[in-house]
Amino acid sequence: MAGATNRPLSPHLQVWKWGPAMLVSILHRVSGDGMALVGLPVLLYWLASLVGGAESYAAFSAHATAWYGRVVLIGLSWAFFNHMCSGLRHFVLDIGAGYELTRNAFWSVLTPLIALALTVLFWAAILLR
């Protein structure tokens, strides 16, 4: 932006329709920035509670297994799987593949669905063992 305030904006801010690729892009940003802003503090809290000893780890576990902790952790695991899947999609796009309209739409629909399935499988494995 080099200091200028009257730079042109993208045209047609109101004229567009939803496509699956837009949803994947938005979910990639939401899940990535969500993990950065929420997940990394939780990671540090977890590590710090381990350093603090059995008592402080028990306090972490109490939060983690309470309903709000479950919501946060399930959300973070979804964010991880979603960001991983759409990140892998980005690697494919980075090599110049997958831009054909039908193929791009196909993987754009599939990516968040695979992420949801992985999230469900992960928690099923954790909770049902």
Add this chain to the structure above:
Amino acid sequence: MGNGTSIGKVRGLGSAHSGSHHWLMQRFTAIGILLLGLFFLAAFLQMPNFDYKTVHDWIVKPLPATAAALFVICAFWHARLGLQVLVEDYVHEHANKFAVVALLNLAAVGGAAFGLFAIIRLALGA
């Protein structure tokens, strides 16, 4: 920084004169997070429970501790790069953008340092 020839464009990295390094580091750290993340997922799924003793005795071992340290480095680096893009997209005023990116650098380096300190303390048994 010529714009006339192809090699000039590569040397000048286009009109912004930067960005390729950011783009590449985002990919390199992503690969690190992918491999280490799958390592931790597999480890968590194999743990009989998440009691203090189970988790503590696992993470103090050399391989998990090293993986955790590398994960902290990759994750905070990658998060810093991703949040920088968020800031550049939504914070338009020049001084505000500079201030937010400066704060972001403090948070990312501080967070990574704290995480590494915690892991080293665990691994060395202090």
